[in-house]
Amino acid sequence: MNRIGNQVxxxxxxxxxxxxxxxxxxxxxxxxxxxxTTELLKQVARFPQESVRLFKHVCDxxxxxxxxxxxxxxxxxxxxxxxxxxxxxxxxxGVRVVGIDEGxxxxxxxxxxxxxxxxxxxxxxxxxxxxxxxxxxxxxxxKLEAASDNSETRTTACSQCADTATRTQRLTPIINGNMIGxxxxxxxxxxxxxxAPPEAxxxxxxxxxx
Ligand SMILES: [Zn+2]
Numbered sequence: 001m002n003r004i005g006n007q008v009x010x011x012x013x014x015x016x017x018x019x020x021x022x023x024x025x026x027x028x029x030x031x032x033x034x035x036x037t038t039e040l041l042k043q044v045a046r047f048p049q050e051s052v053r054l055f056k057h058v059c060d061x062x063x064x065x066x067x068x069x070x071x072x073x074x075x076x077x078x079x080x081x082x083x084x085x086x087x088x089x090x091x092x093x094g095v096r097v098v099g100i101d102e103g104x105x106x107x108x109x110x111x112x113x114x115x116x117x118x119x120x121x122x123x124x125x126x127x128x129x130x131x132x133x134x135x136x137x138x139x140x141x142x143k144l145e146a147a148s149d150n151s152e153t154r155t156t157a158c159s160q161c162a163d164t165a166t167r168t169q170r171l172t173p174i175i176n177g178n179m180i181g182x183x184x185x186x187x188x189x190x191x192x193x194x195x196a197p198p199e200a201x202x203x204x205x206x207x208x209x210x
Contacts, residue, residue, distance in 0.1 A: 020121030023096075025114050027103075027144045029130040030154030032168040033188045036127040037070045037101055039154065043125055044076065044099050051096040054078040055087050057105035062182050068101045071183070084110040088117065095122060103128035104138050105180075111143045133170045133179065133186075134200040158190035167194035177201065 026043075028036045044052045054068050058080045063069035068078040078099075079090050084106045091098060098117055103110055103126040114124045128141040130153055145151045158165040165188035172185045174197060 023118040023121050023123040024149040025118050025144070025147060026123070026125045027141070027148040027151040028125065028127045028154065029141050029145065029151065031131065031156065031165055031188050032129065032186045033071060033183075034154035034156040034165070035070075036154055037068060038072065038074065039152070040099050040101060040125055040127050041068065041070065041074055041076050044097055047097050051094060052076075052099065053091060053095050053097075054099040054101065055090070056080050056101045058082050059105055059180060060102050062180070068099070083107055084113040087113055091117065091120075091122065097123045097125065100124070100126045103144060104140055106140065108140065110140060111147055114144070115147065129168065131167065132203065133168060133174075134196045135167055135194065136200070136203060139203065156188045158193050159187040160189055160193040163190040163192070165190050167191060169194050170197045174199075 028039050030036055040054075044054065054076055056068055056078045060080075064075060065080055066078060067075040069075045078101065081087055081090070087098070087100070100106070100110070100114070110126070114126060118124050126144055126148075128144060129138055130141050130145075132138055155164045155166055157163070159169070167189050169187050169189040170185065171187060172181070
């Protein structure tokens, strides 16, 4: 270590509060089937599994209750939580990376929680839809993007014309406001092929799971 490096190290050891530099916040957004979760799993795979904690919302019952699973069937163990604030209860020393899948299922505290975790030196990676089924930007995703250090908006091929899909098409009736579904209920479409379902509800941070 050079002289400047030694000085920095000495300063940090004298002030434990600034011992760790903040971690980063990364957002992987886009429409359904654009590979958001696949990219999340690819990014966390660079770290030893014991230093990674993945979280999902308990309302996301697709595929598996205790794992984040891509639409292609790739899985990684995950903790299902009821709210954003309970995520911190599961972060122990040695955790370097926190992944949060389907951030749009979480309450409005998600951004504050992600920022608090990053302040402890842990990198946070969140996946989230960027728009709801009516094509409106999701407030929770917009806030995360504004606060993120890195953000990527993914696209895929339109299921109708193979052009660039930026929207998620609802295929089945919406019953009691439940928006959760997989391939049976949604497909990716470009703006021209996409049609909004009827009766757009008022938007909240939790519109997507109501
Ligand atoms: Zn199209």
